[in-house]
Every structure is written in structure tokens, then in C-alpha cells.
Amino acid sequence: MKSNEFNLDDFLPYQLSVLSARMNRLLSKVYGEQYGLSIPEWRVLVHVARREKMSVRDIHKCVNLEKPAVSRAVTKLEATGLLIKSTSEDDHRLVDIELTKDGIEVLNNITPKALVYEKELLSSFSTEENTQLYALLERLHDELDKYPDAMPRKPRADGRPRGLVK
Amino acid sequence: MKSNEFNLDDFLPYQLSVLSARMNRLLSKVYGEQYGLSIPEWRVLVHVARREKMSVRDIHKCVNLEKPAVSRAVTKLEATGLLIKSTSEDDHRLVDIELTKDGIEVLNNITPKALVYEKELLSSFSTEENTQLYALLERLHDELDKYPDAMPRKPRADGRPRGLVK
DNA sequence: TCAATTTCGTTTCACTTGCAACGAATATCG
DNA sequence: CGATATTCGTTGCAAGTGAAACGAAATTGA
Incomplete structure (x- = not known):
């Protein structure tokens, strides 16, 4: 194939990239419009909800976010009052992260809407x-x-x- | 579904987002390692190759890049000598963009490699x-x-x- | 026990991105 | 024509991102 016949539109990485961007854009309405959450914040929130306590490292290992991204998201979520940070008693390097009542409520509000969008798309x-x-x-x-x-x-x-x- | 049962891993937008990120990461080896091209630059280059002359607007309309992103990519590609900008004679607002010989050569070098990766993935x-x-x-x-x-x-x-x- | 190493979370810095605003050029319409 | 509106490409700016560096805490191993 000569390179001037190469068509981006049929190139899988491009297709996926655009599709993913469009979907994120659409869903940022759900995450962001009401509570001002970014995608990293949404991922963190969702993941922390799975357990009582969770460290930055645990989150980092699971949700495909860089460590600094997790750290920043957590900091911001604490400022918004959706979670609480405290240094772990067992290991003072670790941070215990726990959702607040507000955090759980926000999540209970957002998650169904996100699932509706997913369902509609499918x-x-x-x-x-x-x-x-x-x-x-x-x-x-x-x-x-x-x-x-x-x-x-x-x-x-x-x-x-x-x-x-x- | 209670929100603490919600699993990111089964959520389509997340799946696509991660998949796309991984694929872009892999392909940035092809784009970037040898010639230092970013993804926007690669998209511009590929698209311009389709025709003799092309305006920023044409590119913007086709490759899912913001207008400023196209503008910056084009500027950088001109600095690298892969394309030439000139103001259109018909309409002095428009910029005619044309690949140089080098640009074509780079593209002829990169494109097959990108296609190989795509093929391997599939x-x-x-x-x-x-x-x-x-x-x-x-x-x-x-x-x-x-x-x-x-x-x-x-x-x-x-x-x-x-x-x-x- | 104590120095060297590793791990954790944060911070810093350079870079990219998206959006709005801008000047220049053209088009529109009285 | 001439004033207004629109289009094009660039630039400025605020926010986001990734990689490396850093201090604090814990672990290792002599």
C-alpha cells in the first residue's frame, strides 16, 4: 500500500481512540455536570467504594491511573468532602482512604446514570x-x-x- | 445494582479508554521513537498525504483534532521540514499545506510499520x-x-x- | 543495632490540551 | 460601495498529564 492511500478511518488505533474520546466526552456529562468530577476522580471513587479502606497504591494498581493522578484525585475528593484520608496505623507510609456518607451518596446517584448511558449505547x-x-x-x-x-x-x-x- | 458492586472492569467506556490508551502507547513507538512525531502530528501527516494541498480547516474537519492542535502540529512539522505552509492565492485566510519530499519519505517509512502493528494485534x-x-x-x-x-x-x-x- | 535499600505518597516541572479570544481576510447585505 | 458578520488560523491561558525527584517510613541484612 502506498502511504498516500493509507486511510486513517480504517486504522484500528485511530478508530478506538476517537470512539473512546467521544464516549468519555458523553459520560463526562454524568461525572462532571452535577458534581464536577473528572474521570480520574470518578475512577477513584468507584474503586474505593469496593472496600472499607484502600490505599493510594491499591487504587493505582487497579484503575489504570498514574500514581500522581490518584494522589491528586484523592486530595481533591477529600477537599470536596467525598472521602477521608488518614495515615494507616499499621504502616505510616500508607494512607487509608474511606468514602464519606456524601461520597457514597454521590456515587449512588451517579452510577445508575452512567449505567443507563452504557445500556443505551448498547x-x-x-x-x-x-x-x-x-x-x-x-x-x-x-x-x-x-x-x-x-x-x-x-x-x-x-x-x-x-x-x-x- | 448497589454502587459498591459496580465494577469498572466491566464498564464499556472504561474498557475502551484503557484499550485505546494502551494501543496509542504501543504505537507511539512507531510514530515517536524514530522521528519524534506525536499522535496529532502523525494524523496530520497522514491526512495531508492524501491530496496535493490541504488547509488547516480541511485537516481539522477530518482527523478529530481541535483547530489549535492542527495548527500547532502543522507548525512543528514545518519546523522539522516535513511540510511547507504557504498562504493560498485564492483566499488569503487559507493556508496551503504540502508535504515535502522528506515528509513523504518519513511517511513511507512509518506507515508500513504502523500497519504491521495493526495486523499483529489482529x-x-x-x-x-x-x-x-x-x-x-x-x-x-x-x-x-x-x-x-x-x-x-x-x-x-x-x-x-x-x-x-x- | 544501624546503615543501605525499598516503598509510599506527594511535589515539581516540562509538556500537552481545550477553550476562548483575537487579528486578518473574506462574504453578506443594505 | 460600505458597514456588519463570518471564516480562518494563531495565540494565550488555565487545567490536566507523565516522568522523575523527593522526604518520610519501613524493610533488609550485615
Whole structure:
């Protein structure tokens, strides 16, 4: 193929990049419009909700955010009163992060809306197509795992093996 | 679903976001390592290669980059000697952008490598799966088109209708 | 026990991005 | 024509991001 025939529109990384950007843009309405949350903040919030206490490191290991990004998100969320930081008693280097009542409430408000959007986007998909989509994306992740240059993938938060459908 | 059961790992926007980030990271090796190109620069370069002359606006309309991003990318690419800017004779507001010989050569060098990566990532996919993947992503785009808040999608550079497989 | 190393979270810095504003050039319409 | 509005590309600015450096705390190993 001569390079002047190369078409960005058929190039998978470009497709995914644009699709992801559009989806994030749409969902930032849910995260941001009402509570002013950024995507990193939303990820942190969601992840912390899984357990009583959680360290920055735990979050970093799970939600594909850089350590500084997590640190900043946590700081901001504390300022907004959605969570509380305290140094761990066992290990004074660690920070225990815990959602406040407000944090839980905000999350309970946002999460259903986010799921509605996801559902709407997939509304034209049959059950099989839905399964296929996740399976195909999973396969791409698997391929990327072979390249050390593609940043390594984080383990599932719930510890379950990957690739199973919901 | 209670929000503390919500799992980011099964949330489509998150999945896509991470996948796209990983893929971009991997490909930045191709774009950047040898010639120091950023993704915006790569997109501009690829798009300009399609025609003799091209304005900033044309590029902006096609490659999902903000106008300032295109402008900066073009400026930098001119500094590197990969393209030439000149004010259009017909309309002095427009900038004619043209690849230099070097620009074409760089592109001829990079493009095949990018395609190899794409191919490798899809190497485990059957023809049908490949088709399915593109079709499903296309459908997601179609759904997003219904929401004005998701940034509108740009037309295909080659003017062909969407959704046809390569 | 104590020095060297490692880990954790934060901070700093250079860089990129998105949005609004701007000047220059053209188009529109009385 | 001539005033107003629009379009094009650039620039300024505030916010976000990634990588490296840093101090504090813990672990290791002589």
C-alpha cells in the first residue's frame, strides 16, 4: 500500500481512540455536570467504594491511573468532602482512604446514570453481539499483553479471571 | 445494582479508554521513537498525504483534532521540514499545506510499520471476527451520533460511506 | 543495632490540551 | 460601495498529564 492511500478511518488505533474520546466526552456529562468530577476522580471513587479502606497504591494498581493522578484525585475528593484520608496505623507510609456518607451518596446517584448511558449505547446490540464485543476487546487486550511497550494491564478489581461475561 | 458492586472492569467506556490508551502507547513507538512525531502530528501527516494541498480547516474537519492542535502540529512539522505552509492565492485566510519530499519519505517509512502493528494485534482474528469488530465499533459510533454531547464524528477522508469493510 | 535499600505518597516541572479570544481576510447585505 | 458578520488560523491561558525527584517510613541484612 502506498502511504498516500493509507486511510486513517480504517486504522484500528485511530478508530478506538476517537470512539473512546467521544464516549468519555458523553459520560463526562454524568461525572462532571452535577458534581464536577473528572474521570480520574470518578475512577477513584468507584474503586474505593469496593472496600472499607484502600490505599493510594491499591487504587493505582487497579484503575489504570498514574500514581500522581490518584494522589491528586484523592486530595481533591477529600477537599470536596467525598472521602477521608488518614495515615494507616499499621504502616505510616500508607494512607487509608474511606468514602464519606456524601461520597457514597454521590456515587449512588451517579452510577445508575452512567449505567443507563452504557445500556443505551448498547441498546441496539443483541445479547450475542454484546458478548462478542467484550470478547473481541478482551482479545485485543490479550494481544497487547504481549508487547512490553504497551503499558501493562491492571488486574480486575474483583479478582475474577478476565474474559468471563458479566 | 448497589454502587459498591459496580465494577469498572466491566464498564464499556472504561474498557475502551484503557484499550485505546494502551494501543496509542504501543504505537507511539512507531510514530515517536524514530522521528519524534506525536499522535496529532502523525494524523496530520497522514491526512495531508492524501491530496496535493490541504488547509488547516480541511485537516481539522477530518482527523478529530481541535483547530489549535492542527495548527500547532502543522507548525512543528514545518519546523522539522516535513511540510511547507504557504498562504493560498485564492483566499488569503487559507493556508496551503504540502508535504515535502522528506515528509513523504518519513511517511513511507512509518506507515508500513504502523500497519504491521495493526495486523499483529489482529493476527488472532479470523476474517469474520475482524469484520465484526469494525462493525460493532461502527455501531457504537452510530449510537453516539444520537447524542449531541458526544462530539460529532468527522466524515471519512475518502468520502466513502461508512461501515463498509475495507 | 544501624546503615543501605525499598516503598509510599506527594511535589515539581516540562509538556500537552481545550477553550476562548483575537487579528486578518473574506462574504453578506443594505 | 460600505458597514456588519463570518471564516480562518494563531495565540494565550488555565487545567490536566507523565516522568522523575523527593522526604518520610519501613524493610533488609550485615
